[in-house]
Amino acid sequence: MEVKQLKALLNEKFKSMVSGVDHLFEVNLNKDELWELYLDSFPVGTNEFYKERREYDCNACRQFIKRIGNVVSIKNGEVQTIWDVTTGDDKFQQVVNTLSSFVKEKAISGVFSTKEKHMGLDKNRAQEEDGTIITWEHLYLELPKKFINTTSSSDAEIRGDYKSSKDVFKRSLDEITEESLLTVLELIRQKSLYKGEEWESVLNSFLNHKKAYMKLSTEQEKDLYTWEESVKNGGALTRIRNHSIGTLLVDISNNEDLDSAVTKYEKIVAPSNYKRPKAIFTKKMLEEAQKTVSDLGYQNSLQRRFATLDDITVNNILFSNKDAANRIVDANDVFAQLSASIPENPKKFSKVEEISIEDFVKNVLPTTTSLEAFVENKHSKNFVSLIAPENKNAETMFKWNNPFGWAYTGNITDSTMKENVKSAGGKVDGVLRFSIQWNDVEKDKNDLDAHCIEPRGSHIYYGNSNNYSTTGALDVDIRFPKENQDAVENITWSDINRMEEGVYKFYVHNFSHNGGRSGFRAEIEYDGQIFSFDYPKELREGEEVTVAEVKYDSKNGFTIVEKLPSNVSSKEVWGVQTNQFIPVAVSMYSPNYWDDQEGIGHKHYFFMLKDCVNPELPNGFYNEFLQEDLMKHKRVFEALGSKLAVKEVEDQLSGLGFSSTKRNEVLVKVTGQTERVLKIKF
Structure with a gap:
């Protein structure tokens, strides 16, 4: 041969x-x-x-x-x-x-x-x-x-493209779990995933590849498989990890909470006003969780309601007023009840005695006969409800020795001006906000402008709407007010860590006088407090009216110097009017510290307020409450916690809650041998 x-x-x-x-x-x-x-x-x-x-x-x-x-x-x-x-x-x-x-x-x-x-x-x-x-x-x-390569691309470029696709394909097969694929496919079939149906075919194909890939025993076999299959399939499949759906699959594969993972996916692909039509959990996940609940005897623990005074014992309270005492098991103390207070400005109490929460509990509460808390606007996010099992004899699913949990607020009503700013496309959730409004009292076609001079002289207004270094931005600029529609302008700062220390000067300029005579309203907001200003006078063309100056330093935060008369707006939250003293029915630790328990999560201090009623639909429980043997079903329990309605009751225990791990403060009026006002520091 x-x-x-x-x-x-x-x-x-x-x-x-x-x-x-x-x-x-x-x-x-x-x-x-x-x-x-x-x-x-x-x-x-x-x-x-x-x-x-x-x-x-x-x-x-x-x-x-x-x-x-x-x-x-x-x-x-x-x-x-x-x-x-x-x-x-x-x-x-x-x-x-x-x-x-x-x-x-x-x-x-x-x-x-x-x-x-x-x-x-x-x-x-x-x-x-x-x-x-x-x-x-x-x-x-x-x-x-x-x-034969007849394209304009070089051989090296072609080889590089295929190598990149293969590498992504193999990484996808290594990192994306079969369980995550089945979960996402079920969400798509449930119509619970925004535009998920566009990916259904690709995901089914990838699932088949995943199953085949997992049957291979050696790394060499897996490498050959990914080379062979990557050149047969398009980029949507081979590069699935780099797409939005791949981000979701990787997050689920990494055991991120399902709702959190889907929320991140929706932020990528869905419009800002998109609302998910269904809760996020799958049939398989639900069946497995149901079996665990049955095996552990927690069937009666899932149904939840607001807690009442009848649910708690004297051993688990720090203070109770006269009305509450008669309904607390084994309660013998008799307390005097103070009459309701009228709204007051919190600045009135800036010089009161300060005391730590530990000293307050140890040295003040034991001799207190009456307790009231001064509820400020900044406490809007501190409203909390005590949640009990509907069946009093239910086994506890939680890490502590009782079946009680709690839920903080998640839906606080904004001011009318804030709502108008949001409707106009402005942001109202920054660390500092200056908003103005006109054309609301009467027809006013003037072109008013919101201005701010920052500490280092940068001028934020319609001609210079963004200071990217400080995050200050004018995001609403109304030039031609519409008939029967409030006109607003808005300046906010989104990142306190990038703000300049010093004085921020806020003023209103009448750029063009078009017959308006009603002046303007303004709001300055920081730390949950809204300062409202009313300037009911006509502004001449070109006239500037200074509203206020806000000083910021990293140690003390914000302080305001008013140039126009202001009032601290009062609003109703959970049936409670802010900026006044509200009687405290019961004060207690959070349930994870009842019965002298220690070290089971963060300690919270609750001041349950008279006539405070939670109008929201709070979670019955949260995953961080659950015992370890339930955490393998955390995605289902996360969905169940938000899906199962908390039953309404009369005389619910709701009020203010403060975490021991977060800096905060609250004014209280205590009566014992004497009456005094204290500022409790957390």
């Missing part, structure tokens, strides 16, 4: 290799080493020197082997090389076997790409000294058109 016959066999093998595939691959090896191995693999005495070279050493064959010798196809996870032939000749069989084994030992490095139409040289002729013409046969093959 000679080279001509070997060439024919290699061409037949190559046709078999490329049958049914659209891509070939290269393995990672030194091509010079492959050529030397070819020469050295001939049996001794069969590749001797002929003139200046060995018999089978020629430039044409060397180029063939270096260009195509390391090229393979992958079919069903099996690597095929051009050297996998049966020659029927001991000499050449040893050569092809050696090359085949050498190539198959190497890892795939990338997709084969070339602009050349053929590999090697078919034959050439040479004239001997005696004039004889000799024809030399070489290793050679012509490439099918589908393997």
Whole structure:
């Protein structure tokens, strides 16, 4: 057998290799080493020197082997090389076997790409000294058109693109769990995932790949699988991890709370006003959680209601007033009740005695006969309700020794001006806000503008609406007030850590007088407090009216110097009017510290207020309350906690709550031997 016959066999093998595939691959090896191995693999005495070279050493064959010798196809996870032939000749069989084994030992490095139409040289002729013409046969093959790079991209660019897709595909298969895929597919079928149906087909395909991938036992098999499948499929599947749906799958695979993961996904793909139609949990997750609940005897623990005075014992309270005492089990103390107070400005109490919450509980409450809390606007986020099981004999699902939990507010009503600003597209949740409003008392077509001079002189107004370094921004600018529609402008700062220390000067400028005579209203808000200003006078064209100056320093926070008369707005929260003293019915620790329990989460201090009624739909419980044996179902319990309605009752225990881990303060009026006002520091 000679080279001509070997060439024919290699061409037949190559046709078999490329049958049914659209891509070939290269393995990672030194091509010079492959050529030397070819020469050295001939049996001794069969590749001797002929003139200046060995018999089978020629430039044409060397180029063939270096260009195509390391090229393979992958079919069903099996690597095929051009050297996998049966020659029927001991000499050449040893050569092809050696090359085949050498190539198959190497890892795939990338997709084969070339602009050349053929590999090697078919034959050439040479004239001997005696004039004889000799024809030399070489290793050679012509490439099918589908393997020739006819694009404007270089071979390196094409190989790079395929390598990137393969790497992402393999990382996706490694990191995305089968459970996460099943979860997302169920959410799509439930219509609970925004535009999820667009991904259903891709996810089903990826799930099949994941199942096949997980059956492979070695890393080499997995690598071959990802190379073979990545070139067959489009970018949506192979690069799924880099898409929005991939972010969701990875988050779920990393055990992030399902609702949190879906919320992050929705922020990427859904409009800002999108509201999810259904709660996020799956049938399988629900069935597994139901079994655990049944096994542990918690069937009666899921139904929740607001707690009342009848639920608690004297051992678990720090203080109770006269009306409450008669309804608390084993309560014997008798207390006097103070009459309700009229609204007052909290600045009136700026010089009162300060006391830590620990000292207050230890040294003040034991001799207190009456207690009232001064509820300020800044306490809006501190409103809390005590939650009890509907069945008093229910087993506790929580980490502590009782079945009581609590829920803080999540839905505080804003001022009318804030609502108007939000409707106009402005942001009202910054750390400092200045809003103005006009065209509300009577028709007023004036073009009023909100202005702020920052501490270092930067001027925020319609002509310079953003200071990116301080996060100050004018986000609503009304030039032409509409009939029967309040006109507003708004300036906010979103990041207190980037704000400049010093004085912020706020004023209103009448840019264009168009007959309006009603003046303006203004609000300055920080730390939950809203300072309201009313300027009912006509502004001349070009006139500026300074509203206030707000001083900020990182140690003391914000303080205001009013340039116009103001009032601290009072509002109703949970049936309680702010900026007045409200009688405290009961004061207590949070349930995780009842019965002298210690160290089970953060300690909270509750001041349950008279006639305080939670109008919201709070969670019956939260995952951080649950015992460890329920946490494997945390996604379901998160959904259940928000889905199961908390039953309304009369005389619910709701009021103010303060965490021991967060800096805060509240004014209280205590009566014992004397009456005094204290500022409790948390």
